Amino acid sequence: MIWGGRIFRFNLSNFRPGGGLSLRRFSVLEGAFLLMLALMASRVLGVVRQVIFNALFGVGPNANAYYAAARLPDTLYNLIAGGALISAFIPVFLAYEKEKGDSEAWRLTSLVFNLLLVLMTAVLLVGEFIAPAFVNNILIPGYSPAEKDLTITLTRIMLVQPLILGLGTVVTAILNSRRQFLLPAVSLAVYNVGLIGGLLVAKFVPGVGIYGPTYGTLVAVLLQLVVQLPGLSKQHVRYSFIWDLRHPGLRQVGILLLPNSLAIGVAYIGNIIDTHFTSYLPDSASLAALHNAEMLQALPVALIGQAVGQSLLPHLAMQAAAGRYIRMRQMALKVIGASIALTVPAALLLALFGKPMIHLLFQHGAFDPHASDLTNLALLGYACALPGLAAGNLLSGGFFALKDAWTPFITNTYALLVRWFMLYFLFQFLHGTTAILVVPLALAIAAGSEAIIMGGLLLFRLRRYIKRDKGMQRLEQRRRYLKASRKTPVQLSSDHE
Template identity: 85%
Template sequence: MSSFRLSGGLSLRRFSVVEGAFLLMLALMTSRVLGVVRQVIFNALFGAGADANAYYAAARLPDTLYNLIAGGALIHAFIPVFLAYEKEKGETEAWRLTSLVFNLVLVLMSAVLLLGEFVAPAFVNHILVPGYTPAERDLTTTLTRIMLFQPLILGLGTVITAILNSRRQFLLPAVSLAVYNVGLIGGLIVAKLVPGVGIYGPTYGTLVAVVLQLVVQLPGLFKQNVRYSFVWNFRHPGLRQVLVLLLPNALAISVAYVGNIVDTYFVSYLPDSASLAALHNAEMLQALPAALIGQAIGQSLLPHLAVQAAGRHYIRMRQMALKVIGFSIALTLPAALLLVLLGKPTIHLLFEHGAFDPHASDLTNLALLGYAFALPGLAAGNLLSGGFFALKDAWTPFATNTYALVVRWGMLYFLFQFIHGTQAIMVVPLALAIAAGSEAVLMAILLLFRLRRYIKRDAGMQRLERRRRYQKELKQSSVQVSSNYE
């Protein structure tokens, strides 16, 4: 790629959409490859048994709490406001705003950690996996309480990622994605070599992983001449703008994670005890193309869309959004086909070792067939939501995500009436596919309608209109002078 220049210090480079997407795709690919290595080791050690199911279920509450307050929601809310503040009020005020956001995340995530530790037993027993045995529920509760430290560390790291992304510097955030799996693999190695550690090895490995993910981004943050101050002012107008965007944005993303909790609730009652582990493995394989297309391109596209929206260049914004989103959606169709055709041999080659038996392999393939149908809708929805966030509209994605959750829940009840036995595992991914596809269509219609309405407010169109009026007035003045002269 000729535009991908290596001069000038990569940690300080401002990347274009293409460069940023390429870099994030490369990092995501590396991360997913390491994730496959991690999963191969995990499956060989724990298979699809009770320990594996407890581990997968235990991650649901920490993931939901993190995404409710921080996660991608914070990045999408922070970047447009930070860029506007830096342009209008200067760097000093922009860094003051950043300090306020960091302090707020620290306090909120600490409170969430304490609350989560208190409610974990009731949540696991009555909401998450009520269909599990008492011993499995107790293990899930213990692992959940350990993993609840993960959202606090991830939340602080997300603020750093948002700062770097706002400066269009994607290298270190991309590297942090790849480094994440190193900690998890280390935990699995400990579980293999140290007797008695068992499932606690990868559980504590997740905490090591998120610490590594935060630390690797610190050099890039220091090079931005960041100025931190311990300030606390809820009346700060910039903080209020971030919170106004964050609330619906966080709710929109958390709705998707509530969907995962709903899925886990239904799966806990399935007769096949390997169902949750099989779904996790299938979702991990489907997540690779979904992340490469939706997450990498979407993350690199958002700062550019935000700059265009701030400058009221709506026509240019619509053209860029249509080109990138159209190209990205086109990529998902062959990717979904490859999942269908190559899923079974890939699962057999990668996972069918040690404690992961042929039955777990067949069950994972069934789930993957369903997830393949969900791929286009998931990737499209991720990209389309960036257009609304750039316009500082987080309520529309929240509304469409809520619509998708209702559809998903309804399809779970509906499909379970007709699909039984071993095939019942396909209900979960098929419900997701129907919900994600219909949501993507709805978001596309709403975004294009919104941008069409904004054409008259486009800065270029307004300049053109002023020029036309000026030329018209000049012509009328010339005619009037000529008439007076005659």
């Protein structure tokens, strides 16, 4: 059974196993459906992981050190690769494939891979060197020396993660550009398997402690890479050891990647600022409580913003490359409008059922009633941020498809400044236990205002491009031809006079 048109079709037979399922090309709806299923599986496994983690470590010093240690590796990875590389690589790869053929497209892919390997290795070495100063002076200056030392050690272990993730991102970008979302979707679900394994080791092997989930993160990202390799091998990839920093395709990727990486990096700098402020909160359980609340809020954001956005980007990029701006605007409005409409009820559900959900899932072992109450309070603030975050993820895809990464960077910088200002401002009014609300409320105000600005700018941009639409130009030519053909010989003669 098939619903929708060619781009928005939904064919149930495409999901039948066998017959090269991993090689099938999916529409926007089919790709989003696959990614949503994978994200649901990933989040369910993530809840299992968090239940075990909370039961073992609660919201104590080890948990705070673990959460804080992930900040620098995550930021470095997203500055160089992450979603930034996927958004920059796909439009250029598709354009090269269409204009210059498969051979040049694979040469470009090899060059991007080689350059990324060198950059991520350099980032790993630099990160190992700066970790102590970064943790002590920027990340958690309000924590005790023992917590700082543990955070430094865990950070240095986790810094291997960006190298593996960066190489896996190239594989994901190749598969996504071919509209093959199955294996990238499976890789999302597989990630938590490694983390759960590390936690089980911590539980049953004496003396491992917090190092179990820390090394588990490295196993998790390695699994993410390995599970996508079969799909890559079926693409007839032609790897070559090419090193040409003046390659025009690399220059195009770099033009998109630089502002895109800076835009995503700005968002992660916001997380570092949040952690910095949180280290001074009177309740020592605040950082762990914020992490648990953010994890629950991240499910609807990922389902709506990430899954739909990742599926939508290749289609928007193809339409932009073909000059079909009217279709692009129609598709963007339909998908974004429907997705944003889902975030309001999702936010209400989080606010209404957050407390019993936290109690049911997390209040076991070292996770006590106080931790539950504090997590629920933080979740109320994060629920307010949900619509703006999901809308921002979707709207940025429209700019990336137009090969404009500077606008998202500018709006993200604006959001960071607003977030920073609101942290200082709200701290003047919220004290004691309620002070934890400052962090999510600052995020909500910044994300909501940024989404409104991005939406207005994208619609204005596409409206300007309508005159350049290839279909519109052909229609205008046809109208002029029909108008000229209706003229009588007398009228034609008078025109020449």
